[in-house]
Amino acid sequence: MSRRRHSDDSDAGQPHKRRRTSEPSEIEERLESLICRVGEKSNSSLESNLEGLAGVLEADLPNYKSKILRILCTVARLLPEKLTVYTTLVGLLNARNYNFGGEFVEAMIRQLKECLKVNMYNEAVHLVRFLSDLVNCHVIAAPSMVAMFENFVSVTQEEDVPQVRCDWYMFAFLSSLPWVGKELYEKKDAEMDRLLSQTESYLKRRQKIHVPMLQVWTADKPHPQEEYLDCLWSQIQKLKKDRWQERHILRPYLAFDSVLCEALQHNLPPFTPPPHTEDSVYPMPRVIFRMFDYTDDPEGPVMPGSHSVERFVIEENLHCIIKSHWKERKTCAAQLLSYPGNNKIPLNYHIVEVIFAELFQLPSPPHIEVMYTTLLIELCKLQPGSLPQVLAQATEMLYMRLDTMNTTCVDRFINWFSHHLSNFQFRWSWEDWSDCLTQDLEKPKPKFVREVLEKCMRLSYHQRIIDIVPASFSVLSPANPVCIYKYGDESNRSLPGYTVALCLTIAIKNKASNDEIFSILKDVPNPNQDDDDGEGFTFNPLKIEVFVQTLLHLAAKSFSHSFSALAKFHEVFKTLAESDEGKLHVLRVVYDVWKNHPQMIAVLVDKMIRTQIVDCAAVANWIFSSELAHDFTRFYIWEILHSTIRKMNKHVLKIHKELEETKARLARQHKRRDSDDDDDDDDRSTDREDGPLEEQIERLQEKVESAQSEQKNLFLVIFQRFIMLLTEHLVRCETGGIDVFTPWYKSCIERLQQIFLQHHQIIQQYMVTLENLLFTAELDHHILAVFQQFCALQA
Amino acid sequence: RGRAGPGSAAMSAGGTLSILRSDSYAELSQYRDQHFRGTRYDQERLLRKSCTLYVGNLSFYTTEEQIHELFGKSGDIKKVIMGLDKVKKTACGFCFVEYYARGDAENAMRYINGTRLDDRIIRTDWDAGFKEGRQYGRGRSGGQVRDEYRQDYDAGRGGYGKNVQCQ
Numbered sequence: 001m002s003r004r005r006h007s008d009d010s011d012a013g014q015p016h017k018r019r020r021t022s023e024p025s026e027i028e029e030r031l032e033s034l035i036c037r038v039g040e041k042s043n044s045s046l047e048s049n050l051e052g053l054a055g056v057l058e059a060d061l062p063n064y065k066s067k068i069l070r071i072l073c074t075v076a077r078l079l080p081e082k083l084t085v086y087t088t089l090v091g092l093l094n095a096r097n098y099n100f101g102g103e104f105v106e107a108m109i110r111q112l113k114e115c116l117k118v119n120m121y122n123e124a125v126h127l128v129r130f131l132s133d134l135v136n137c138h139v140i141a142a143p144s145m146v147a148m149f150e151n152f153v154s155v156t157q158e159e160d161v162p163q164v165r166c167d168w169y170m171f172a173f174l175s176s177l178p179w180v181g182k183e184l185y186e187k188k189d190a191e192m193d194r195l196l197s198q199t200e201s202y203l204k205r206r207q208k209i210h211v212p213m214l215q216v217w218t219a220d221k222p223h224p225q226e227e228y229l230d231c232l233w234s235q236i237q238k239l240k241k242d243r244w245q246e247r248h249i250l251r252p253y254l255a256f257d258s259v260l261c262e263a264l265q266h267n268l269p270p271f272t273p274p275p276h277t278e279d280s281v282y283p284m285p286r287v288i289f290r291m292f293d294y295t296d297d298p299e300g301p302v303m304p305g306s307h308s309v310e311r312f313v314i315e316e317n318l319h320c321i322i323k324s325h326w327k328e329r330k331t332c333a334a335q336l337l338s339y340p341g342n343n344k345i346p347l348n349y350h351i352v353e354v355i356f357a358e359l360f361q362l363p364s365p366p367h368i369e370v371m372y373t374t375l376l377i378e379l380c381k382l383q384p385g386s387l388p389q390v391l392a393q394a395t396e397m398l399y400m401r402l403d404t405m406n407t408t409c410v411d412r413f414i415n416w417f418s419h420h421l422s423n424f425q426f427r428w429s430w431e432d433w434s435d436c437l438t439q440d441l442e443k444p445k446p447k448f449v450r451e452v453l454e455k456c457m458r459l460s461y462h463q464r465i466i467d468i469v470p471a472s473f474s475v476l477s478p479a480n481p482v483c484i485y486k487y488g489d490e491s492n493r494s495l496p497g498y499t500v501a502l503c504l505t506i507a508i509k510n511k512a513s514n515d516e517i518f519s520i521l522k523d524v525p526n527p528n529q530d531d532d533d534g535e536g537f538t539f540n541p542l543k544i545e546v547f548v549q550t551l552l553h554l555a556a557k558s559f560s561h562s563f564s565a566l567a568k569f570h571e572v573f574k575t576l577a578e579s580d581e582g583k584l585h586v587l588r589v590v591y592d593v594w595k596n597h598p599q600m601i602a603v604l605v606d607k608m609i610r611t612q613i614v615d616c617a618a619v620a621n622w623i624f625s626s627e628l629a630h631d632f633t634r635f636y637i638w639e640i641l642h643s644t645i646r647k648m649n650k651h652v653l654k655i656h657k658e659l660e661e662t663k664a665r666l667a668r669q670h671k672r673r674d675s676d677d678d679d680d681d682d683d684r685s686t687d688r689e690d691g692p693l694e695e696q697i698e699r700l701q702e703k704v705e706s707a708q709s710e711q712k713n714l715f716l717v718i719f720q721r722f723i724m725l726l727t728e729h730l731v732r733c734e735t736g737g738i739d740v741f742t743p744w745y746k747s748c749i750e751r752l753q754q755i756f757l758q759h760h761q762i763i764q765q766y767m768v769t770l771e772n773l774l775f776t777a778e779l780d781h782h783i784l785a786v787f788q789q790f791c792a793l794q795a
Numbered sequence: 796r797g798r799a800g801p802g803s804a805a806m807s808a809g810g811t812l813s814i815l816r817s818d819s820y821a822e823l824s825q826y827r828d829q830h831f832r833g834t835r836y837d838q839e840r841l842l843r844k845s846c847t848l849y850v851g852n853l854s855f856y857t858t859e860e861q862i863h864e865l866f867g868k869s870g871d872i873k874k875v876i877m878g879l880d881k882v883k884k885t886a887c888g889f890c891f892v893e894y895y896a897r898g899d900a901e902n903a904m905r906y907i908n909g910t911r912l913d914d915r916i917i918r919t920d921w922d923a924g925f926k927e928g929r930q931y932g933r934g935r936s937g938g939q940v941r942d943e944y945r946q947d948y949d950a951g952r953g954g955y956g957k958n959v960q961c962q
Contacts (some may be wrong), residue, residue, distance in 0.1 A: 029813065074812055327905055328819045374906040416853040419868065423911045458864040462912065558859050559875070599860060614798045643871075653961070 008598055016700045028067050031060065033709060035071050036700065039085065039601035046085065047255045053091035061100060069107050077111065080126040081320040083179070088252040091137025095263035099748045101139050102266050105131075109269060116274050119281045125172050132176035135183050137253045138260045142187035145180065146195075149173045155273050156202040164186040164204055164282035167229060170393040174232050175316070177307045180234070182244035196240070202234050211794035213406060213753055214287040214362045219404040223290040223306065231288045234307040250340055252281060284793060289357035290350045297390075299348045314345060318354040321374075326367045331639050348383065348390045348462055352376075356394065359416060360409040363757035369412060391420075399433060402444040407750035409447060409759070412634060418455035425510060426456055426468045442633065442743045445670035452636045454478040454760040458599050481597035485553040487546070498547040500524050505551045514571040521547060521572075539581040547572060548589040552604075559603055567609055588627055598636035605640055609647055616714045619644045623722035633747045638754070640720070645759060648714050652707045666693045685724055712766055715759070719774050722752045723783060730780050740782065749786060756790040764794070820905040824920050830933070831923060842924040846900050847893040851939075852876075854913045854951030855886050860868040866892045867910050870899020875931050882937030888952050889932075889939060891925050915951060916934070 038053050039046040057068055075086050095099025115124040131148075134140040138687050155161075155169040173195070177184075185192045208227055212218070214226040214378050220671060226234075239246060253260060304310035318336060325332035358365050359372045380387050381584065398405070403415070412681055421428060436445035457465045457478045486492060487501035503520050511537055512520075527542040547569075555565035565769045577583045587605065608614045622628065626716040631637055669689065726748060733740045756763060763770070775787035805938065818918040823842050830832055831838045859875050871894065878889035894900045900921075908919040934943040945956035954960065 032813060034814055070810070074810060076814055078815055100812045324815055328820070329905065331817070367870065368902055368906070370902065374910060377910065415868075419865075425914055455864075457859060461858070461861075548925065559863060560859055560877070599864065639838075647871075 010047050014485055025244065027064060028071075028466065031057075031064060031067060032071050035068075035086075035089075037077060038089070043508055046252055050085070050092060051256075054089060057093060058090075059094045061097060061350050065100065065512065069104060072104060072789050073107050073111050076130040077115070077123045077126055077272075079320075079324065080129065081317045081324065083130055084249060084251050087130060087133040087139075090134060091139050091253050091260050091263065092140045093254060094137070094266075096325055098264050101263070104136070105140060105266050105268065107165065109271065112271075113196040113274065113376055119279075121168055122282045125168075125175060128172045129179060131315045132180040132184075134252065135180050138176045138263045138265055140266050141265040142184055146184055146191050146265075147189045147194060148271045149176075149184075151197050151271055151273060154203075155421050156198065158276070161276045162282060164279075164285065165276050165280065165521075167206070167285065170229060171232070174229070174236050175312075176197065177236050178246055178313050179237065179249060181631055182246065185219060185240075185244055196236075199233065200751055201556060203229060207792060207795075210285055210795075211287060212787050213757065213786070213789040214285065215678045216360045216406055217401055218289070218363070218406070219401070219402045224308075225287045227287050228286040231307070232312065232381075235309045235312050239309045240309050243644050246313075248304075248341070248345075251780065254464060264489065282794075284363070286361070289360060290353070290355050291356060291394065292346075296393065296397075297349055299344045300349075301344050303346050303349060305617060312344075314339075314341070314350050315354055315357075318350060319358070322354070322358065325368065325653070329371070329374050329378050332375055333382055336379065338383055338530060341424060344656065345452070351379065351385075352390050352394050356431070357397075357411055360406075362408065363760060369415060370419070371752065374415055376420065377423055396432070399445065399448070401579065402448050405444065408754045410444065411638070412633060414448060414451045414455060418459065421452075421456060422459040425466070426460070428468075430469050434472060437475065440743075441475075444743065446613060447633070447743075449473070450476045450478070454635075456483075467594050480594040481600070483553055483556040483593050484596065485593065486549055488553065496527075497542050500546050500763050501550045504546065505554065508551065508554055514569060517547070517572050518575070521576075527532070529739070539579045539585070540576070541581075541585050543584045544576050544582060545589050547576060548586055549593055550588065552593045559600070561599070562604060565613060566604070570613070573608075573611075577613050578628065580618060580621075583614040584622055584625070587618060588625075591622075591628070595631075596632070602636060602640050604642070606643060606647075607645060615643050616648045616710070617717050620714060620717045620721070624718075624725065626787070628656070633744060636750060642754075642758060645714065645718075647756075648711050649762060650726065650761070652704070652711050655700065655703050655707050659697065659704050660699055662693060663664070663696050665692065669693065711762070712769070715755075715763060715766060716769070716774070718755060719752075719770065722748070722755070723774060726752070726783050727780060730782060749782065752783075752786050753789070757787065760790070760793065763790075814919055815918055816887070818905075820908060821901040822847055827958040828923065832927075839922050842921040844897065845921050845924060846895065846897050847891055847922040847924050848900055848903055848919045849889065850914055851885075851889045851918045853888045853890060853917060854915055855888055855953060856951065857886070857888075857913045858918075860924065861890065861891075862890055866903055866907060869902035869907060870894050870896060875927075876925055878939070881933075882932040887932045887938040888942070890932070891920075891922055893925065900934060913951065 013427050024155065025785070032052060034056065039049045042049050044052075060068060070088060072086065075082075079086070084354045090101070090104055094104070103271050108127060112124055115121070115127065131140060132145055137141050150232060156166045158166070181192075206229075208230075211225075211227050215607065217225055223531075279291075280467045288306075290306055291313055293306065297303065304314065320340060322332060323336045325335055337347070339347060339351075341347055349624060358367065359369065365372070376391060380391065386522040395417060402410065430449075433445070436443075436449055439446050441447065441450070452475060453465055453469065453473075456468075462478070462480050466474070469477060487495065487498050492498060500520060504517065505519055507516055521543050524540065524543045524546055525541055528539065551565050551569060552562065553733060555561040573586070577586045586608070590601060594604070605614070605619055609616060611620065620641065623632075623637055628637065726745075729742075729745055730740060731749070770787065775784060777784070823839065825836065827838055838950065839943075848866075852868075853862075858924040861876055862875050864876075866875075872892060873895050874891075874893045876891040876893075878885050878891075880887040892900075892903070894903070899912055904919055904921075909916060911917070932940070932942075934940045934957065938945060938953070938957070942952055943957045946959060947953050
C-alpha cells in the first residue's frame with residue numbers, strides 16, 4: 001500500500017528550471033499532437049478532420065513553416081501505417097500553397113539522402129513509399145517518380161557491389177507499387193514495362209544461397225517459406241495482371257479528388273542513389289513467414305492469398321504498428337485490433353501470423369522475445385472470445401510442423417509457449433499430443449514437450465508439472481531438480497576423498513576460512529601423481545571434486561546460498577581452477593552435482609565466469625566434451641553457450657567504451673590547455689599532465705586487444721569443435737551406409753547456423769581467418785554449405 | 796536480444812515524435828519509500844537511473860529460482876534478494892531484482908510487470924537500490940504492511956490479514 005504525499009513535495013529541493021511559458025515549444029507540441037492524432041477519437045469523418053487540419057496548418061505556415069515541415073517529414077518516416085492519411089494532408093496543403101508543397105518535397109529528398117547515408121534503410125523505404133503516394137495526391141508528377149525508380153532499378157547494373165544493396169533499391173521500388181502502380185502505369189506504361197522486365201531479369205540472376213539459413217521450416221508444405229523479394233515480385237505480377245486494381249489500402253485523398261486535381265504538381269529532382277561505401281550496411285535478406293491461409297478460418301472472411309498485394313499491405317502495416325508501439329503493450333494491442341479492414345479480413349489471424357513472423361524471424365526478432373508473449377496476452381484480454389482460439393489453433397499447427405522447424409525457432413516456441421501457459425494456469429489439452437509419446441525421445445515432438453515441461457517447471461515447481469500432465473506423459477516430465485552428492489551416503493565411504501569431504505563439511509559449517517580449507521585439502525592425494533613430471537603440476541581433480549561437491553551440496557538450498565558459497569571461497573576456487581584442466585574439471589563436477597537442475601548449472605556457470613573462476617573458452621570446451629554428449633541437444637546447453645558468448649561480447653564492448661572515454665578525456669585536456677594559451681607551459685609540465693591518462697590509455701589498449709583476442713579465440717574454439725563433431729558423424733554415416741540426416745544431425749547443424757546468425761556482426765570480423773583456417777575447401781560440403789550461406793547474407 | 800536501429804543517428808535524420816516516445820510502463824510510479832535517507836529529489840534521481848526493481852504481490856511460496864527464471868527473460872540478473880518476515884525470517888511476498896543494465900530493468904517493467912508468477916499478477920516498481928535492512932517487512936507483525944490490514948483471505952499470503960487473524 002503506497003502512502004502518497006502531495007505531489008508538490010516532489011519539487012522540494014529540486015534545482016528545476018522554472019517552466020517558462022516558452023511559446024515556441026508549446027506551439028510545436030500542439031502542432032505535433034494535432035498532426036499525429038488527426039482523425040483519432042473524433043465524431044467527424046477522417047476526411048473532415050483532414051480538411052480542418054489542413055486549414056489550421058495553412059494558417060500557421062507564415063510563422064511555423066519549418067516546424068510543420070519537420071513534423072510532416074518525421075511523420076512520413078515514422079508512421080508508415082498512416083501513410084495515406086498524411087499524403088492526403090500534404091496534398092491538401094500543396095493545393096492551398098504550392099510553394100509549401102515544393103519545400104516539403106525538397107525536405108523529404110534531403111531526409112531520404114540523410115537516411116541512406118546513415119544506413120537507416122528501413123525508414124528510407126517509408127520515405128520512398130510516401131513520395132510515391134504523393135503522386136496520387138497530385139503533389140509529385142508521375143513521370144518524375146518513374147525517373148526516380150529508373151535510377152533505383154539501374155543500381156542493379158552496378159558492378160562490384162553487394163547484392164543486398166541492389167536488393168534494397170529493388171525493394172524500395174517494388175514495395176511502392178501497391179500504392180502508386182496504377183497511376184504510374186497509366187501515365188508511363190512503356191517505361192514501367194521496361195522497369196518491370198529489368199526487375200524480372202535481376203530477380204532471376206540474383207543468388208539465393210542464404211535462403212535456407214533464414215527459413216523457419218525446411219519443408220515447403222503447407223506454406224512455402226519464400227524469399228522476400230520473390231514473394232513481393234509474385235504479388236506485383238499478380239497486381240499487374242489485375243490491371244493494378246488494389247482495393248485494400250484506405251485512400252482518403254480519393255474524397256478530395258476535385259480539389260487535388262486542381263493543384264499544380266512538382267517534379268522530383270533527379271535522384272542519384274548515393275554510392276556504395278565501406279561503411280554501408282544494408283538490411284539483411286528475409287524470408288516471408290506464412291502459417292495461415294483461407295482454409296484455416298472457414299467461417300470468417302476470406303484471408304487474402306499469399307501472392308495478393310493485399311496480404312503484403314496488411315502485413316507491412318501490422319509490422320509497422322508493432323514497430324511504432326512496442327513499448328506500450330496495451331496501445332500496441334489496441335492499435336493492432338483497430339486496423340481498418342473491418343469484417344473483410346480475418347484480422348485475428350493476420351495479427352497472430354505477423355507476431356509469430358517476428359518471434360521466429362532469423363537471425364533475431366526485431367524486439368525482445370518477452371514482448372511478444374505479453375502482447376499476445378494483452379490481445380487475448382481485448383478479444384477473449386476469439387483470439388485465444390486462434391492462438392490455440394496456431395500452437396497446434398506449430399506443433400504439427402515441429403519435424404521441419406528450425407532449431408532456433410523451436411527454442412523460441414518453447415520459451416513462448418511455456419511462459420504463455422504459466423499465465424493461464426498451465427491449462428492445455430496435453431492428450432491431443434499423445435502421438436509424441438510413441439516416438440523416440442530425440443524426435444522433435446517429444447523433445448519439444450520435454451523442454452516445454454522443463455521450462456514450465458522452472459516457472460512453478462516440480463509437483464505442479466506432475467499434476468498438470470496426464471500420467472502417460474510422465475516419461476516426458478522433467479527430473480526433480482535435486483542435487484546429487486556423491487559423498488552423501490555412508491555406503492560411499494570407500495570413495496577416495498570421502499573422509500576429507502566429511503572434514504570439509506564440518507569445517508565449512510563452522511565458518512572455516514579459505515586458509516583452513518586449503519590446509520584440509522592439502523592431504524588429498526593426486527590421482528595424476530604418476531603423470532606428474534615434477535614441474536609442480538597443480539591440477540588435482542580429486543581435490544576439485546571433494547571441494548566442489550561438498551560446497552555445492554552445503555549451499556544447495558537456493559541460488560543465493562550457492563552464490564554466497566562461491567564468493568566466500570573464491571580464493572580456493574581460483575587456486576584449484578588455475579589451469580585449463582582445472583577449469584574444465586570444476587565445470588564437470590558442477591554438472592555431476594546438479595545435472596537434475598539445469599537452471600542451477602546455468603546460473604553457477606554464469607557466476608563463475610563473472611568471478612573469473614572459469615573463462616569462456618573453458619565453458620565452450622566443456623559443452624563440447626564427451627561427458628556432455630548425451631545432453632548436447634538439450635535447450636539449456638545452448639542457453640549457457642549463447643549466454644557465455646554474450647558475456648564475452650559485452651566485456652569487449654565495455655573495455656572498448658572505457659578506452660574511448662579515456663581518449664576523449666585526454667582530448668578534452670589538450671583542448672583546455674590549447675585554449676588556455678599560457679606561455680609558462682613548457683613541455684615537461686604538459687607531459688606530467690598527460691602522463692597518467694596516456695598510461696591509462698596504453699593499459700586499456702592492451703586490455704582491449706587481449707579481450708578481442710580472447711573473443712576471437714572463443715569463436716574459433718566453438719567452430720573447431722563443431723567441425724570435429726559434425727565431421728565425425730558424417731564419416732561414421734558414410735562408412736556405415738546410414739542416412740546422415742538424423743535428429744541429432746539436424747539439431748547440430750542448425751546449432752552451428754545459430755552461432756553464425758546470432759553473432760553475425762562479430763563473426764564478420766573473422767571471415768578471412770575462418771575461410772583460410774577452418775572452413776576450407778577440404779571440409780565436407782554439408783558443413784561448408786553453412787559457412788557459404790552465412791557469407792551470402794551480406795554479399 | 797538485439798534491436799535494430801541507430802539511436803543518435805535518428806537525431807541527425809530528423810528526430811522522433813512524442814507519441815512514439817511514450818513509455819508509460821517504464822515511468823516512475825507515485826510511490827516513494829518513506830524510510831529513504833535523503834531528499835525526495837535524491838530518491839527520484841536514484842530511481843531514474845536504478846537497475847533495481849521491487850516486486851510485489853508474490854506468493855509466500857514463490858522461490859528465488861522462479862523469480863530468476865521469469866525476470867531473466869528481460870536480461871541478465873545481477874541479484875535477487877527475497878523479502879523476509881522480520882520476525883520469522885521467512886519469505887513474506889516481495890523481493891528485489893537487480894539487473895546489470897537499466898535497459899533490462901525497463902523491459903521487465905514493460906513486459907513482466909502485471910503478468911503472472913505462481914498464478915498471481917505481480918507488480919514491479921523502480922527501487923532506489925537495496926540497502927541492508929530493506930529486505931524485511933515493515934508491518935507490525937513482521938510481514939508487509941499490506942498484510943496487516945487486508946480483509947480478504949489469500950492462501951498464498953498466510954490467509955487472512957493480521958488484524959483479521961487477531962480478532
